[in-house]
Amino acid sequence: MHVVIRQYGRWSAVAAIAMGAAACSQDMSTEPSAATTGHPMLAVGTAVIPSGATQIPIVSGSSIQFCGSNADLTGATNPSGACVNSFDLTAALAGTPGNPGWGAALPGSAWIGAQANANEYRVPTGTYAFQTTFTVPAGATGSGLNIAIKADNYAKIYLNGTLIGTHNPAGDNTGNFTTEQFFTGGNIISGVNTLRILLVNTRVHPNETDPSVLCPVVPSAFDYPGYDRAVCLNPSALDFVATAFYTPAVPRAYAFVVGDVTYDGVGDHQYFWGAQWWKNNKMSGAVAHGVAGFKGFAVLVNGSCGSTWQSLPGNSSNPPEDIGHIVTIIVTSTVVKSGNQYSGNIVRIAHVAQDGNYRDNPGHEGQGPVVDEVCPLTH
Secondary structure, eight states, X not given: OOOOOOOOOXXXXXXXXXXXXXXXXXOGGGSOOHXXXXXXXXXXXXXXXXXXXXXXXXXXXXXXXXXXXXXXXXXXXXXXXXXXXXXXXXXXXXXXXXXXXXXXXOTTOOOEESSTTTTSTTBOSEEEEEEEEEEEOTTOEEEEEEEEEEEESEEEEEETTEEEEEEOOSSSSHHHHTSOEEEEEOOOOSEEEEEEEEEEEOSOSSSSOOTTSOOOOOOGGGOOTTOOGGGTOXXXXXXXEEEEEEEOOOOOOOEEEEESSSOOSTTOEEEEESTTHHHHOOOSSOBOTTGGGOOSEESEEOSSXXXXXXXXXXXXXXXXXXXXXXXXXXXXXXXXEETTEEEEEOSEEEEEEOOSOOOXXXXXXXXXXEEEEEESOOO
16 A cells, blocks of 8 residues: 655744854853753754654744733743734834844844834833744654744743743843854643743843842933833843754554455445444455454555455544545455454555545444545556
């Protein structure tokens, strides 16, 4: 049997991260590692994405959700209130005076913030939560996430509530908060994964707050009425490019079974699944006692025409929930039973256009006309 798997192309952020790496001149040796910090983050760097893996690009932009601000936010606690779209500050720069010195965003991304004028001296110090999600299907292996990030002032990166890295530049100046840092996280789960980045707006490093440090002197271009030195209004923004990746589970080689006596080629209507399978399928060869327990689904197909198939009784064969419109069927001349296992030979393999009634329980029968044959071909 020939199994065709369609792999849908996705844009890859690997090239963007590689370009960022070439431009990054900061010494990464001072970053914390799993060995020195004790929390389950991987060493700073970029994991090699396995060949053939599915890649999910994640980039900062207005589609990234802003989920509130609070000095007590953590990566494991859901922010209170509704999340809203972030502001695309790269686009906003063109319509506001001055520039805080962020420079160009990473390729394909945008500087984002919690408010439209976040590139001005109007953002209070504190922690701002940004998040997005991505989905990994059940059974996937080799999963991970690579991220390159810039932050003004610095950021904490959480993957499913686990801290995987802290963008923590030495000081608050353009040369530091526009430098990419690289992190890799491996605690991916099956289903929905949450990437949450906490952006900390502060004038002080490495602490989030320090009352002894005065707020900045506001340049004349940002000297807005109401600026309050006591609360340190300050520009603040986030920029990142990430790639989540995984290797999909190998699909099972399965099919449904029909009898060779009741099979009559292209156009013939077939009953391939259901409680009455044994009444609707006749075989020319030996048929074991107890065949009524077999409902038509072959768990294991050991090859093409001339080979064999195996299965289990009823729902214990674990038939798929969704079989699509075109269904592969095996034509068999015999059904053998050994213990609770059924098996037989493969005389033909064909495709049926199922009528839509199928469900993964024998009470919903699967039927339909044969549309073509795989082997041996009928001329």
